Amino acid sequence: MFLRRGRSGAERGFVNEDAVAEFLESIGFRIVDPESLTVDELVDQTLGAQYVIGCEGSHMSHSILTIALSGTMICLI
Numbered sequence: 001m002f003l004r005r006g007r008s009g010a011e012r013g014f015v016n017e018d019a020v021a022e023f024l025e026s027i028g029f030r031i032v033d034p035e036s037l038t039v040d041e042l043v044d045q046t047l048g049a050q051y052v053i054g055c056e057g058s059h060m061s062h063s064i065l066t067i068a069l070s071g072t073m074i075c076l077i
Contacts, residue, residue, distance in 0.1 A: 001046065003054035003063065004033045014055055014076065024053065034059045 046066040053074045
């Protein structure tokens with residue numbers, strides 16, 4: 001799963017986020033935009049994820065609680 005950075009927080013996004021999302025989607029990753037989801041929807045989307053990739057930020061904290069026990073988190077900075 002790739003968590004989009006969003007626009008509501010501090011401007012710390014990366015310039016090629018769309019290209020990264022497109023590539024990851026092409027190899028089977030689900031693209032999740034936390035800003036467009038309710039809390040329940042976000043939990044449903046992230047629960048049990050094997051891989052979570054995203055740019056550093058508070059949106060990544062949600063997946064700490066829902067990632068699979070043996071899951072991997074990759075934080076792009």
